[in-house]
Amino acid sequence: MTNDESLVRSIEERQRPAPVRRISEAARTQEASDQRGSYQSLKRLFPYLSKCRGALALGLLAMATVAILTISFGQVIKWVIDNIPKDAAEALRFSNYVAAITLAVIVIYFLSTFARMYCMRLVAIKVTEELRKDVFKNVIAMGASYIDRHSSGSIQTRIIADTSSLGEFLAKQIPVFVKSSMMLTAALIACFFVNVELATVVLIGVPLTVLPFILASRPLRKLASVWQATIADAGRSAGEIFRRIKAVHVFDQHTNESRRFSGKVGLVAQCDRRVNRLMLFLNALAESLSLACITVLFWFAFRDVFAGRMTLGELISFGFYVQAILIASRNLVDIGSSFHVAAGVASRVVDYLDAKSSVRLDTVPATATRIDLSGSIEFRDVHFAYASRPDTPVLKGVNLTVPPGGKIALVGISGSGKSTLLELLMRIYEPDKGSIVVGGADVRNIPVSELCAAIGYVPQEDFLLSGSVIENIRYGNPEASLDDAVYAARRAHAHGFIEQLPNGYQTDLGEVGSRLSGGQRRRISLARAMLRKPRILLLDEATTALDQESEREVRAALDQVSANATTVIKITHSIRDAMTSDTIAVMDEGRIVAQGTHAGLLASSPVYRRLAAEEEETSRPKAAAVVA
Numbered sequence: 234m235t236n237d238e239s240l241v242r243s244i245e246e247r248q249r250p251a252p253v254r255r256i257s258e259a260a261r262t263q264e265a266s267d268q269r270g271s272y273q274s275l276k277r278l279f280p281y282l283s284k285c286r287g288a289l290a291l292g293l294l295a296m297a298t299v300a301i302l303t304i305s306f307g308q309v310i311k312w313v314i315d316n317i318p319k320d321a322a323e324a325l326r327f328s329n330y331v332a333a334i335t336l337a338v339i340v341i342y343f344l345s346t347f348a349r350m351y352c353m354r355l356v357a358i359k360v361t362e363e364l365r366k367d368v369f370k371n372v373i374a375m376g377a378s379y380i381d382r383h384s385s386g387s388i389q390t391r392i393i394a395d396t397s398s399l400g401e402f403l404a405k406q407i408p409v410f411v412k413s414s415m416m417l418t419a420a421l422i423a424c425f426f427v428n429v430e431l432a433t434v435v436l437i438g439v440p441l442t443v444l445p446f447i448l449a450s451r452p453l454r455k456l457a458s459v460w461q462a463t464i465a466d467a468g469r470s471a472g473e474i475f476r477r478i479k480a481v482h483v484f485d486q487h488t489n490e491s492r493r494f495s496g497k498v499g500l501v502a503q504c505d506r507r508v509n510r511l512m513l514f515l516n517a518l519a520e521s522l523s524l525a526c527i528t529v530l531f532w533f534a535f536r537d538v539f540a541g542r543m544t545l546g547e548l549i550s551f552g553f554y555v556q557a558i559l560i561a562s563r564n565l566v567d568i569g570s571s572f573h574v575a576a577g578v579a580s581r582v583v584d585y586l587d588a589k590s591s592v593r594l595d596t597v598p599a600t601a602t603r604i605d606l607s608g609s610i611e612f613r614d615v616h617f618a619y620a621s622r623p624d625t626p627v628l629k630g631v632n633l634t635v636p637p638g639g640k641i642a643l644v645g646i647s648g649s650g651k652s653t654l655l656e657l658l659m660r661i662y663e664p665d666k667g668s669i670v671v672g673g674a675d676v677r678n679i680p681v682s683e684l685c686a687a688i689g690y691v692p693q694e695d696f697l698l699s700g701s702v703i704e705n706i707r708y709g710n711p712e713a714s715l716d717d718a719v720y721a722a723r724r725a726h727a728h729g730f731i732e733q734l735p736n737g738y739q740t741d742l743g744e745v746g747s748r749l750s751g752g753q754r755r756r757i758s759l760a761r762a763m764l765r766k767p768r769i770l771l772l773d774e775a776t777t778a779l780d781q782e783s784e785r786e787v788r789a790a791l792d793q794v795s796a797n798a799t800t801v802i803k804i805t806h807s808i809r810d811a812m813t814s815d816t817i818a819v820m821d822e823g824r825i826v827a828q829g830t831h832a833g834l835l836a837s838s839p840v841y842r843r844l845a846a847e848e849e850e851t852s853r854p855k856a857a858a859v860v861a
């Protein structure tokens with residue numbers, strides 16, 4: 234195995250996802266991508282060019298002008314050299330005349346080159362912008378299940394870096410391809426007009442000069458894809474380290490993380506060096522072969538000049554055309570290699586652009602009718618496994634009914650599937666088997682936006698976003714008035730601390746609310762849920778991370794909200810929270826194993842008894858400590 238191959242292997246090994254037995258969405262997407270083929274993917278992006286037709290047409294026109302000017306310049310050189318007057322005064326007038334024409338040509342050349350570059354840059358910017366918007370829109374509409382299976386770092390790379398390189402490719406390389414093809418054809422035809430014999434030598438010699446590039450295109454392609462993988466890996470790892478900076482600090486991992494990151498950038502540099510070595514070698518070889526080709530041609534050409542079969546002007550213009558042919562053919566070969574790389578990038582971007590999920594957040598089922606979301610909630614034989622771990626079932630036939638306006642507590646040890654059940658109800662994921670029915674309708678037939686508008690969800694990990702307090706409270710309800718938002722904050726017992734913040738409700742919370750304590754973040758989450766006046770309230774350990782007084786107040790607030798909503802409370806730690814519910818459902822290893830009241834379950838359910846005993850056990854030392 235060569236060094237390159239082992240590098241490719243090591244990167245691929247690290248990036249290989251966990252084995253999947255059944256055909257998951259990821260596999261289907263991959264299959265679709267393979268069938269489509271990389272080149273098809275590039276074609277799929279062509280419509281983006283049509284979004285900037287005007288600039289593209291102007292750019293192509295400017296390019297054609299540059300190509301025509303370049304080719305005609307050869308004829309001008311020939312005409313000038315073959316027609317220099319013998320008389321000195323005539324020659325001076327002639328040279329002034331030629332200088333004026335040359336100046337005009339240079340001005341046109343400058344304007345055309347400027348127009349070409351300007352238009353093509355506009356095209357690149359537009360294509361990149363549109364691609365980014367469309368990829369982001371599609372990925373965000375795919376929901377959590379899809380994002381779980383792709384690292385968010387690689388999605389970021391696709392959206393930012395890959396779209397940018399594709400925009401550059403579509404807008405720069407394709408025009409260069411057009412221009413070089415025009416130049417090559419025109420210069421070859423011109424060569425045949427000047428001298429058929431020499432043109433035949435050109436036809437044989439020029440391909441030889443680009444042969445090394447053609448032969449090296451495969452290893453170059455491979456190296457380019459390794460380079461892309463290493464750079465994406467380094468970016469992903471840096472992003473993750475910055476996101477986990479507190480853990481790095483607490484576990485004193487600065488040196489180790491720096492060492493790990495150095496290893497990754499070391500791999501990028503290793504790739505860079507290899508690409509550089511190969512490219513330098515190929516360039517030097519190609520330059521030498523071009524020189525050899527020109528020398529051979531001149532050797533033939535001089536014989537024709539001395540034999541009177543060719544004028545000096547023809548010789549020089551011929552040399553000019555050969556130079557144009559060499560440059561154009563090198564450009565075309567270069568485009569060939571970047572074409573392969575771009576095709577690879579395009580197929581990855583198109584995967585994200587065309588990915589289809591069973592849960593589309595932006596589509597409304599044809600059967601959608603108005604549904605009473607205040608009705609009962611029923612889980613009917615619900616089975617589910619996360620797509621990233623398809624072989625590990627998380628829910629194994631859950632049957633549960635919450636009557637309209639009822640309040641149920643889901644109790645169970647950590648990992649028994651309680652949060653997953655709530656996420657399925659919100660259609661963050663879809664059950665593999667069975668159904669979830671709200672108000673008599675299968676949730677699959679309720680538009681996600683309508684379903685979620687009726688739900689107030691307070692998650693275990695508060696999902697605050699960067700932005701101000703008021704933006705966070707209004708998230709999901711941007712039309713709400715300030716008064717309503719403040720009222721919700723008061724009810725969530727958040728108003729007091731919000732007012733103490735430097736800019737009150739306008740205070741910026743920093744990335745993911747990092748400038749607040751855990752309890753404060755929780756109360757903002759509660760305020761946000763309350764502002765929606767939910768008909769279904771889902772609480773995921775809503776009162777944990779609060780001090781005793783806040784806990785009492787928040788619980789009172791939740792009681793008010795839940796009085797008008799069908800409520801499901803997930804409880805892992807505080808069994809006494811469950812006692813306020815109408816019913817307690819006990820979950821164990823993805824199943825509901827018992828259901829009833831606190832007293833009834835203590836008598837009938839060994840799992841519940843164990844949970845209650847564990848809670849008593851853990852609270853005892855605390856009580857003792859308080860007494861002490």
Ligand SMILES: Nc1ncnc2c1ncn2[C@@H]1O[C@H](COP(=O)(O)OP(=O)(O)OP(=O)(O)O)[C@@H](O)[C@H]1O
Nearest residue numbers: 381619621622627646647648649650651652653805
């Ligand atoms: N996004 C995910 N991808 C893969 N597996 C997951 C994902 N989220 C949860 N799981 C797994 O599913 C199982 C059930 O998790 P879930 O969060 O529903 O349990 P839980 O009862 O709510 O736990 P806790 O009380 O600790 O929050 C666990 O084994 C967990 O590791």
